[in-house]
Amino acid sequence: MRKAERLNEIVHHLRRMHQAVTADTLAALFEVSPRTIYRDIQDLMDSGIPITGEAGVGYVIDKQYHLPPIMFDADEIEAIALGIGMVSNWTDAAFARKAKSAYEKIQATLTAPMIHELTQISTFSAPSRYKIPWKVNFTEVRECIRRKQFVTFSYLDLSDQVTERTIRPLALISFSPIWLLAGWCEMRQNFRNFRLDRISDFSVSPQRFRDEKGKALSDYLKEQDECV
Structure with a gap:
């Protein structure tokens, strides 16, 4: 470098x-x-x-310091475009609009040569018929994660057994074509992953949680790394 x-x-x-x-x-x-x-x-x-x-x-x-406009190279532009295409095809309409808005803002900062590079992109994300639909509101789930709000829902496990869960939502994880909601399960007192397409009766609690040692996203990620 x-x-x-x-x-x-x-x-x-x-x-x-x-x-x-x-x-x-x-x-x-x-x-x-x-x-x-x-x-x-x-x-x-x-x-x-x-x-x-x-x-x-x-x-x-000083966090008030603003950097000069960011310059991208051709590969970075292509990676950003691919990521935005994947967001558009694998999330929901609200998040897709946000991705498109972000991309337009990035485009507005590009030089003429970089704008030309956009026409040369050869890596794409196309809509897939294998996308598994879900009943929950994807954007609502993201907002609950951001606001640290407890959520409650019915969950149909792989044995076709339904249980009621209350969790601390921590992250949304894509294993195309499946989306997982990762969280701390109050019933199991442990981290659990829940398939979005198997969640129903999703309810948001007004109660918020604070990160606690052993129950936070950083702890979840550490546990996942140890399992690899």
Whole structure:
């Protein structure tokens, strides 16, 4: 990775983080020495980017800082277009509209050569007759995840047994053509995955939950990694 690209990626990384990031962590991430990171950070600070650091604590960036317009290469544009096509074909109409809106905003920032690259795209996501329909409102489920609201529903398992579940919804996961709702199940007191097409009588509780140790999305993802 060239230095200019690394400097840009350091800024992006610091903006994503909600806590200070050490030079050692950045060095491991970008596969350079801590000394190189020290120089990179100083170069960024000298250029006016509001990064502050403290020995033994790490670096943080002022979240009010806005980056210059992002530049994409041809492969990045194609990857974005493919992802938006997949969203349009495998989610719902509301989310598809959001994806289209995002893509239009990205297009508005592109240079003339990049606009030309859009006409050369050769990777597509087409509608599939194998898509499995579901009864729940996909956008509503996403909003419950974002708002951290308990949800209750009837679930038909693979043995055709129906149970009533109350869960903390954590994520929607695509295993085309199946969508899974991952969450902490209050009945099982463990993480569970539920197929959207087997959920009925979906109800949103006004009660919200807070992330608790052992029950949060990060814990779920860690458990999934350990199972691989």
